[in-house]
Amino acid sequence: MIEARNLTKVFHDKKRGEIRAVDDVSFTCRPGRIYGLLGANGAGKTTTLRLLATLLRPTAGSATVAGFDTVAEPERVRASVGFLATSTALYGRLTARETIAYFGRLNGLSEAAIVARVARLADELDLHEFLDRRVEKFSTGMKQKTSIARTLVHDPAVLIFDEPTIGLDVMTARNIVRFVRDCRTRGKTVIYSTHVMSEVEKLCDIVGIIHHGRLVAEGSLAELGQRYGVQDMEEIFIRAVGADQEEAA
C-alpha cells in the first residue's frame, strides 16, 4: 500500500528561482491495483516516484510505503519496493546472474535464497540463455528482462515503474506491460507513471493526472470518462489539464 499525503517537493534553481515540482499531492494506491500516474514531460511524475522511493526527501507532506514512513524509515521502504525506470540502468561489466545476486545480497537474502531466487526468476523470465553473460553485450530486451529480475529479486510488496517503456521496441514494451499485469495478479501494489495513453487504458485501475506538479484529476477510467464526458483517455487528459489551466488563469 502507498499513501501520499500533501506531498510537496520544492527545488531551488539559481536562474529559475523556486520550482514546485510536486505540489500538495495526495493519493492512495492499494495492493492488487495498478495506479497510473499520467502527465506530460516535466509534470512531476518522476519527482513524485522518487519521493516514494526515498531517493528524494519531501519539502512538505508525507508518504508511507508498505507501512513505513519514507523520511523516518527510508531503508525499510526501499527494502519493500522494486523500482524500475529507464534511468535505472544495469552494471555493464557484471553478468545477469551477478547483478541479480548483488541486489539480493543488498536486500538481505541469504546465499541459498539467492541461488533459489535466481533460478526461479531465470525460469519465469526466460533468462537462462544469457544468465552468465556480461550485461554490456545484451540487447535492449535482455537488459529489460534482467532489470525486471533485479527489481523482483527480493519479492517486494510495492512496485514503482517510472516510464519503463520509453525508448523500447514494441516487443520489449509488451513484455514490460505483461510483467506489470502479472504484478497486479500477484497482489502487489503497483504505481505506474507514463505519458503513453494506450498503456494507461491497458493497465491502470486508477489514474491520477498530474500537471505542473499538482494532481488535477483522479479516478477509474470509467469515473474520469463520466466526469469529462468522453471515453478516450487522450481526450480525458486534455480536458483535465485544460480545466486546470483555465482555473489557474
Place this chain on the structure above:
Amino acid sequence: MNGHNILTVYGKELRDSLRDRRTLLSMIIIPTLMIPGIMAVAVGVSAKMINKARGEVPTVMVLGGDDSPVLRAALAADPKLHLVRTAANWKQQISDKQLRAAVEIPAGFDAALDRGTPAEVKIYDYDGELRSGFAVGELRNFLNDYREKTVTARLAGRGLPVALVKPFEVKTQNVAPPEKVGGNLVGGLIPYLFILLCYTGAMYSAMDLTAGEKERGTMETILCSPVARTDLVLGKFLMVLTASLTAALISMISMGLTFVVGGILMGATRMTAAAKAGPLPMLDPAGLLLVLAMVLPVAVLFSAVLLAVSLFAKTIKEASSYVSPMIMLIIIPAMMGLMPGVELNARLALVPILNIALVSKELVSGVFHWQYLALIFGSTCVYAAAALAFCVHLFNREEVLFRT
C-alpha cells in the same frame, strides 16, 4: 553502519573494477611500468649522453700566445685536447657549439714565467653546456698540472722542498652508511612518486564509481536498494582506497625490482665512493616500509577527496576536469619536499603531503624522528577522517546526487 552491506558493495566494485581496462591501467599497469620506465629513460639516456660527451676530445682554440711557444707546445701535446686553428669568430663558434672552449694566453707568458712574475690565463666557455664544461675541466686540469710543474721546478732550482708550498694535504671520506647516502640522493624522489601514484591510482576509480555511475544510469539503481548511503559510500571508498594502495604497493615492488635488475645490468661502477655498497643507491628497507605505512592515511585522504569531488560531476569528463588540475595541489607540496634546505619541523609536520614528502626522505635514509612520525600520521589521519565524513555528507545530499 552495516558491515555486510559495506563488504557487498566493496566486493561488487572490486569485481567490476578488475574487469575494467582503464582501472587496471591506472591501478596496476602504470605503477608497474612507470618507475622502471622513468629509470630506464632517465638513467639510460643521461648515462649515454654523458659517456658520449666524456669520450669526445674537446675542440679548443688557443687565443694569443704566439710569443709563448713552450705553453703552446705543451697544449698541443695534450692528447685530451684537440686544438683548432685560431679564428676571429671564436665566440660565435662557442655559441654555435662548434667549439667547446677557448683559452687566452697573455702576451709574454713564457717570459713572465721565467721572470717569476704573475700572469693570467683566461678560459672562455658556454656556461651550463655539458660538453663545454668537460672542455673547461680538461683545460683546468692541464693548466693546474702546468702550474704545479712550474712551482716544483722553481723550488728545485732554489733547492727547496715541495712541501714548502704544500704543507698539508686535504682528503674527504664518507662515513655515512650507504643507505643514508642513497636516501639522500633519491630519498625525495621516492615519496614524490608514491604520492603521485597514490593519487593517480585512485583518480580513475573515484570518477568511475561516482560520475561514471551517474553517466551510465546505475547510480539511481543502487540508490533504490535498501543499502544505507553511509554503507554505500564506505563500500565505494574502500574500492578507491584499494586502487590507490595497490598503485603505491605495486610501484614499491616495481621500484625494488628496478634497483635489483638495474644493479645487475649496470654492474658495480658507481662514481661516488660513498655508494660503493651497490651499483644503485641503497635505501633503508625498514624506512621504505614505514614510508608505505605513512602513505596509508594519505591514500585515505586522496580517496575520500577524489570520491567527493567526482560525485559533484555528472559525467566522467566533467569529473576529469575537476580532478586533473588538482594534481598540481599534490605535485607542488611533494616537490617542495625535494628542495634542498627544506627540513622537517613541527609546523611543516602539519602540512599535508609536504609532511609525508619530508619525513619519507628521512625514513629511506634510515633517520627516524618518532615524534614527527606520530604527529604526521595523526594529523593526516584527522584530515583523512574529515574528508571521508565530508564524502558521506555529500552522498546524503540529493542536490549532489541528482544534479541536473
